[in-house]
Amino acid sequence: MSFSTLSSSPSNSSPSMLRVLASRDQYRACHICLPGDEHRLAAILVDGKFYSLLKIVKEPQKALKICNLMVGKGKQLVVTKTTKGVAIWTHEPDAIVDSRTQTYLQTPRSSAPTSSSEILASPGQYQNCYIRVADLDDRLEAIQWNGRYYSLFKVTETRQQALELGNKLKRRGDVAVMTQTPQGYRLWVWEPDARLVG
Numbered sequence: 001m002s003f004s005t006l007s008s009s010p011s012n013s014s015p016s017m018l019r020v021l022a023s024r025d026q027y028r029a030c031h032i033c034l035p036g037d038e039h040r041l042a043a044i045l046v047d048g049k050f051y052s053l054l055k056i057v058k059e060p061q062k063a064l065k066i067c068n069l070m071v072g073k074g075k076q077l078v079v080t081k082t083t084k085g086v087a088i089w090t091h092e093p094d095a096i097v098d099s100r101t102q103t104y105l106q107t108p109r110s111s112a113p114t115s116s117s118e119i120l121a122s123p124g125q126y127q128n129c130y131i132r133v134a135d136l137d138d139r140l141e142a143i144q145w146n147g148r149y150y151s152l153f154k155v156t157e158t159r160q161q162a163l164e165l166g167n168k169l170k171r172r173g174d175v176a177v178m179t180q181t182p183q184g185y186r187l188w189v190w191e192p193d194a195r196l197v198g
Contacts, residue, residue: 017071020079021046024174027080029133029193032095044078044089050097051078051089058085083153119159120145120179131194139197143179143188149196150177150188157184 021027032043032050042053054070054077057063063086067077076091120126126145133140133151140151153169153176156162162185166176175190 016076018067018077018079019046022081024080027078030097031193032092032097034092035094035096041092043092043095044080045097046078049076050092050095051076052092052095054088054090056082056085056087060086063088119185120177126179130197131191132197133191133194140191142191142194144196145177145188149191149194151191151194153187153189155181155184155186159185161185162187 027044027046030043030045030050031040032052033040034052043050044053045051055066057066063079066088067079070077070088070090078089078091080087080089120143126143129142129144129149130139131142131149131151132138142149142151144150154165156165159178159180162178165187166178169176169187169189177188177190179186179188
């Protein structure tokens with residue numbers, strides 16, 4: 001069962017209790033805190049509401065079962081697709097946005113970079129690094145270019161393959177750039193809420 005199948009699968013929930021978001025344009029990644037707890041939680045902002053990360057599940061069918069179970073308990077959920085599987089987010093009505101992501105959330109999407117087919121052939125044009133993003137626990141291999149962080153999405157053998165994949169990402173709402181290495185072409189995706197880690 002694919003993510004698109006999950007989107008159209010019948011469930012025990014009403015549309016207001018479970019939403020499946022296919023594009024990153026439909027939400028913004030961030031961090032939140034809950035009253036009485038100083039720990040930051042990975043979260044997303046959807047239509048003015050905050051949802052904390054409940055779980056990432058590899059199989060969409062298993063994700064659907066979890067969603068039906070949680071909705072049956074009265075939880076409002078949002079489902080998104082990540083590189084590691086299906087992310088399930090639960091509504092946090094008492095959430096407080098983390099101060100470090102407040103400015104980012106107030107930045108209009110129009111300031112986002114545009115997709116580029118440019119090949120950053122010279123290592124001097126970017127810096128390799130590692131980052132963390134709100135919807136994943138593991139650190140990600142990344143580059144810093146033009147003051148922004150991009151996580152590694154895929155390595156392709158040919159420039160044409162990278163361009164075609166880049167166009168697919170663009171249609172999905174992502175922003176991607178390419179680099180060339182002796183092993184092939186690397187496609188990187190912009191991570192607006194990324195944090196640099198060692």
